[in-house]
Amino acid sequence: MSNRVRISSLFAVMAILLVTVGVVQSPSLALAILNLCLISAVMALGINIQWGYAGLLNVGIMGFAALGGVAAVLVSKGPVAETIAVGAPGLLVALLVTVVTIALIVLVYRSMKGRLRSLLVTLIVVAGYFTARNFFDPAVVAIESTDSAATGYLGGLGLPIIFSWLVGGLFAGGAAWLIGKVSLGLRSDYLAIATLGISEIIIAVLKNEDWLTRGVKNVTGLPRPYPVPYEVEIQQSPAFQSWATYLGVDVVELSSIVVKLAYSGLFAIVLLIILLLCESALRSPWGRMMRAIRDNETAAEAMGKDVKGRHLQVFILGSAVVGIAGAMLTTLDGQFTPGTYNPLRFTFLIWAMVIIGGSGNNWGAVLGGFLVWFFWVEAEPVGLWFIDLLTSGMDETNPLRQHLLSGAAFMRLMAMGIIMLLVLRFAPKGLIPESRR
C-alpha cells in the first residue's frame, strides 16, 4: 500500500470516527473533540519538526504550550491602569538592572579568564540579584494588592487575541533558544532532562508570579478571536432563530455548534498553513540537509554543515509551533489556568501522538494528533462502559466494583502506554511511516 493511499484511508477512518461520535453522542461534542484534535495536531507537528526532522528530544512541551497561553493573556487582556501606575516604574527599573547585570556578565565572561573571571561573575550575579529584588519586590506587592480580587496584575495590551498566536510562538521560540544554547551539542538525554526542567520552572513561575498572570487565581473571560461569535448574541438574532426553526434544531444547541465550527475553521487554517510550510521545508534542500544531519551527524559535519546551528534552528522552530498551539488552546478555553498544566496530558500525550502517528512524516504527526486525542477523550466513557459491563454481575455496592469504576479513568493511561509500546515494537515508524525520498 503506497503512503498516499494509506494516508487518505487512515484520515477517512478518523473522519468516520468523529462523525460516529456526532451521531451517537452529540454533534456539539464531536466538534469539541475536533477542535482539540486540530490543536493537538499542531503541537504534534511542532514536536515532529524537532524529533522527526532532527532527532531532538523535547520533554518540555507543557512549558512551551503554557508560554503560548501567557501570550494569549498578555496580548488580549486590556491594561490595568491602577496597577501600572503603582507597579510599572519599579518593574522597569528591576528589568533594567537585570539587563545591565546580564550585559556585564557577558562582558566580563568574554574579556577575562581564570579564577578572577569566576569571582567577578559571581559578584555581579549576587549584586545584580539583590539590586533587582530591591526594586522588584515592592512593585510586585503594590501590584498584587491593588484590587486583588478582580485584577491585581498588570493586564495586557488589549489587542485582538489572534495576534497572541504569533506572540505565543515568539515566546516559546525565545525560551527554546535559551535552552538550546545550553544543552544542544550534549547527549540527547541531556536536552530531554533540560527541557523537562524548564517546563516545570515555567509552570512554577506562572503559578506564583501573580503580577504577571494572576497565578492560580486564573485569568478568565479572554475575548474571542474575530469571526467567532458569542452564543448569547447570536441566539438573540432573529435571522439565526429562523435558521434554527428551518433546520429543526434547538437554538442553544445550534449556537454552540456554530461557535465551535468557527473555531474549527480558524484552527484548520492554522494547521493547514503550518502543515504546508512543514511539507515544503521537508522537500527543500534544507529538509534534505536536516535528514542528513539526523541520520549521520559526523558525515554531515564533515560535509561542512553547521550541525549545532541547524539543531538550534530546528529546536526553536518546533517549540514556536508548540507555543502557537498553546495560545490557540488558551483562546479556545477562554481562560488561562496555570494549575491545569500537567505533564502527562501536555508533554507525554503529545509524544504518544508523534510516535503513534509516525515520526518524520508530517501527515503522520497530524493523524497521530487526531487519533490519540480522540482515543484519550473517548477512552473514558468506553472504559467506564466496559468496566460496568465486566462487573455487571456484581452487586451495586460491591467495593471491588466501585473501586474499578472509580479507577476506570486511569485505564486510559495504561492503554496509552501499551499502545505506544506496541507501536515502538511492531511498527517503529508509526502508522504513516516517513516516505523515502
Add this chain to the structure above:
Amino acid sequence: MEIMNALALLSNYLVVPALAYGSQLALGALGVTLVYGILRFSNFAHGELMAFGTMAVILMTWFLQAQGISFGALPTELLALPVGILATVVLALGTDRVVYRFHRSKKSQPVIFLIASLAVMFFYSGLTRFIIGTADRNMGDDGARFIFTAREFKEWSGLDEGIALRTTQGITVVVTLVCVVALFWFLNRTRAGKSMRAYSDNEDLALLSGVNPERVVLIAWILAAALATVAGTMYGLDKTFKPFIYLQLLLPIFASAIVGGLGSPVGAVAGGFVIAFSEITVTFAYKRVLTYIMPGDNVPDGLVQLLSTEYKFAVSFVILVVVLLVRPTGIFKGQSV
C-alpha cells in the same frame, strides 16, 4: 548563646530536613544511575517506579495493620518494605522482559529506549493511580513520631531554639546509610558487582571476559527497583504519598544523578545531597537566624528568602545547567557526551 541559638535554628529547619531529603534523592539517583550505567539510557519511568513501590508498601502496611501487626516504636511501613520491594522488582523485571529486552536484542539507539521508558511511565502511572487513586495518603501514622522533640532538646541544652528529630527523618538517614553501604560493598567486593562495574565501564571488554550481559541487566533492574521502592517509601514517610509528586521528583533526581556524574554511584549520592542542600539553603527564610546573629535589636524586614519555596525546582535546574556548561561529566566523572 545567640550564635548557638542561630545554629540550632538552622539545624532544625535546614540541616535535618536537607539530610533527609538528600538521602531520598540519593537513593532515587542511585537507581537512575545504575540503569544508566548498565542499560545506557535515562529511565524516565523511575519516578513512577518509585510511586508504584511506595504504593505496594502502603497496601502491605494496611494489610499488616488490619492483622493487628505493628513494629513497636517504628512505623509499620518498614515491615512492609520487603514485600513492596518484591512487588516492584517483579514489575521492573517484567517490564524489562516485555519491553527493553526486545530493544536490546535489536540494538536500538539509546533514544528509543528513552522513548520506550516514556511509554512505560504512562503505563506505571496508570497502574498506580488505578490501584490506589490520586489522593494524598498519610504514611507512618503509627509508631513514635519523634526521636526527640524540640522541647526535650530545649530542656536538655538550655537554648531558646529547639531541634526536633522526627522518627521518619532518622529512619530515612539510617536506611539510606545501610542501603548505600550495602550497595557499595556489593559493587566493590562481590563477583557480580565487579562484573557490573566492568560491564558499565567497557561493554565489549566485559563480554570478552565472559560477563553474562543478561545477568548484569537482571541485577541492575533488581537493584534499581529495590532502591526506587526504598526511596519512594522514605519520601512518603517523610512527607506524604501522592502519585503526582513522584512525577515531579524526577527532575531533582535526574539533576542529582547528572551533577554527580551519570553512571557513577558515588556521584549519585553526592549529587543527591548537593541538590537537597542547595534547594533548601536557597529557599530558606533567614529572618529568624539573622535576628539572633545581628548585633543589637536589628530585625531585618521581610523573610530574607532568596527564592520562594515554589521555585525549588529552579534551583535543581540551575545547578544542572551550570554543571552541564562547566563540567558535563559531573563531579565524579560519569559517562557523558
